[in-house]
Amino acid sequence: MTKIIVTGAAGAVGSRVVRRFAREPGKFDVLALDKVSIPSMPGVDAKLIDLGWGDLGAVFAGADSIVHLATTVTPDEIDASADALELAIVQRVLDAAAEAGVGQVVVLSSAMVYGAWVGNPVPLTEDAAIRPNPDFGWAVVRASVEQAVMEWGHGRDEVAVAVLRPTAVVTDDDLGQLARVLHTARVGITADGDPPVQYLHVDDLASAVTTAVTSRLDGVANVAPDGWIPPDALRDLEGPKARVRVPWWAARALAALRWRAGLSPVPPGVVPYTSHSWVVANDRMRKLGWEANYSNEEAWVVSHDPSPLDRIPARRQQELALAASTVVAVGLLVGLGFLIRRLRRRPQAD
Secondary structure (H helix, E strand, C coil): CEEEEEECCCCHHHHHHHHHHHCCCCCEEEEEEECCCCCCCCCEEEEECCCCCCCHHHHHCCCCEEEECCCCCCCCCCCHHHHHHHHHHHHHHHHHHHHHCCCEEEEECCHHHHCCCCCCCCCECCCCCCCCCCCCHHHHHHHHHHHHHHHHHCCCCCCEEEEEEECEEEECCECCHHHHHHHHHCCEEEECCCCCECEEEHHHHHHHHHHHHHCCCCEEEEECCCCCECHHHHHHHHCCCCEEEECHHHHHHHHHHHHHCCCCCCCHHHHHHHCCCCCECCHHHHHCCCCCCCCHHHHHHHHCCCCHHHHCCHHHHHHHHHHHHHHHHHHHHHHHHHHHHHHHHHHHHC
16 A cells, blocks of 8 residues: 655645545555644544654655645745744655655645736746745745755655645635635725636645645646636626725735734735736646536635625725725825924934
């Protein structure tokens, strides 16, 4: 049997990946790792371990494949210490895999590593440059993880090293962390631009992970349903939304102010991802036999849980958004006036 170790096995993706391998008990020997309790599953061994300090060499001994899904960072946080820990854990996993003589490593990244830029091809393929928007730390960390993994795999011809780049992942009745951040950034006072979007159901991502393992994928592959949702189709799905359009730099400045004040879960660096396209092609995964069971539209529909704001009539939403923009504009003018007065007084003080 093939011995497979899955890190982050208690998470939404990890638990589904483990279950998929467990369906073939005569083919796979599965060890599920996490630092929190892992639900019991027939045919699966589970171990509580902190990847940051646990003895991975002993745990990885005899493994054929490592599927690294654990993460310490989330799209709605800015935490330099968590970013550093993320990279340190990846390196510990890779070092332990080398020590154990593991023949396959699969790591989860994100399609966000391509960045959201004017002029991006629609769709992006795996040959596109890695250019995450530099002020969105989560995407930058994912790119750094990829770099560490690919550098580790360079020259190890006997090891299949796979990196998966999924688009925004959703679950039943839940947009998921990244999809929720993107959705929040697209309502209210938002940047100009209506790019196409993609949504990937978590079950389809788990299927892509198992496909990468069983096919011994070596290299990078995007993971997304066929095609994308055009802006007009997304508007039809969402229904009337209160939006006040402003230039991207103004939307980013406002997002930064709200973030620092603790008034919004949206990091300012995500704004470009709501105004420029970063949709991806899935040809490489399809050639491996993978196919999404949920279309982009279906994934959006099953994940969407209307918020209290969604239940407010569209006219009232627009009124609230305009009122909010007025308050913000007044605040910016007051702040600018205060800054000008300080600058004028400074020479007199000298």
